[in-house]
Amino acid sequence: MASRDYGQFSGITRAMELVGERWALLIVRDLLVGPRRYGELATGLARIPSNILASRLKELQAAGVIRRAPRSRVIVYELTPYGRELEPVVLALGAWGFKALQDARDDQLITPESMTMDLRSAFRADVAGALPATAYSARLGGAELLIRVNGERLDVSAGEGPADLAFEADARIRRLITGELDASRAVSDGVVRLRHGDDALLGRFATTFHLAA
Known part of the structure; x- marks a missing residue:
C-alpha cells in the first residue's frame, strides 16, 4: 500500500x-x-x-x-x-455515471453483472412499492436477465424464467431508463423489441427504473 x-x-x-x-x-x-x-x-x-x-x-x-x-x-x-x-457507494457512483453515458461503442460490452448493478442503481423502490408485482425477462446486449419487482424489493438474476413481459434491447436501453425516450417511442424506434407478454408493462419498467439525464 x-x-x-x-x-x-x-x-x-x-x-x-x-x-x-x-x-x-x-x-x-x-x-x-x-x-x-x-x-x-x-x-x-x-x-x-x-x-x-x-x-x-x-x-x-x-x-x-x-x-x-x-x-x-x-x-x-x-x-x-x-x-x-461499499454497496451504497457503488450504486450511487453508478447512478451518477449512468447519466453521462452515451451510446455504446462497438468494443463495449454489457455483462450480466454490469447491467444488474445499473438496474439496481436506477431502481425506484418508492415507485415500485405502489405498483403490482411484475417480472421481466430481458435480453440486454450479452446479458440475459430475469428482473423481478415485488413491492420495494428488486431481485435480478442471470438467465430466463416466467415473466409478465419479455423484451430485448442493446445498450440504447439507457435512452428508456433516462427518459430520453418513452416506452412507445423506444419500441417504434427499434431501441426495444418486445418478445411476448403484456406490451403495456414496458411503461411500468421505465417508471420503475429511471435515472433522469
Whole structure:
C-alpha cells in the first residue's frame, strides 16, 4: 500500500488507497452481484490483464474487503461485511455515471453483472412499492436477465424464467431508463423489441427504473 499513500489523514484518502486503483471497484461491483470464481471475474472483466486481476484480488483481501471461500470444492471470492458496506457507494457512483453515458461503442460490452448493478442503481423502490408485482425477462446486449419487482424489493438474476413481459434491447436501453425516450417511442424506434407478454408493462419498467439525464 505504500506506493499509494497520498500523505493525507482523511477517510476519503484512505478509501482511495484501498479501492481507488484501476479495476478495483469493478471487482467489487461484480462481487456485489454474488461470489465469483477467478475465471468468472476474468470473463466478466474481459480486458483486465491476468496479473492485474491477481494483484487486485490480493490487495483487496489484504484490505479486508474480500475473502476467499470454499464453495462445492471450488474457491470463490466474496465480499466481507466490511466490503459489502461499499454497496451504497457503488450504486450511487453508478447512478451518477449512468447519466453521462452515451451510446455504446462497438468494443463495449454489457455483462450480466454490469447491467444488474445499473438496474439496481436506477431502481425506484418508492415507485415500485405502489405498483403490482411484475417480472421481466430481458435480453440486454450479452446479458440475459430475469428482473423481478415485488413491492420495494428488486431481485435480478442471470438467465430466463416466467415473466409478465419479455423484451430485448442493446445498450440504447439507457435512452428508456433516462427518459430520453418513452416506452412507445423506444419500441417504434427499434431501441426495444418486445418478445411476448403484456406490451403495456414496458411503461411500468421505465417508471420503475429511471435515472433522469
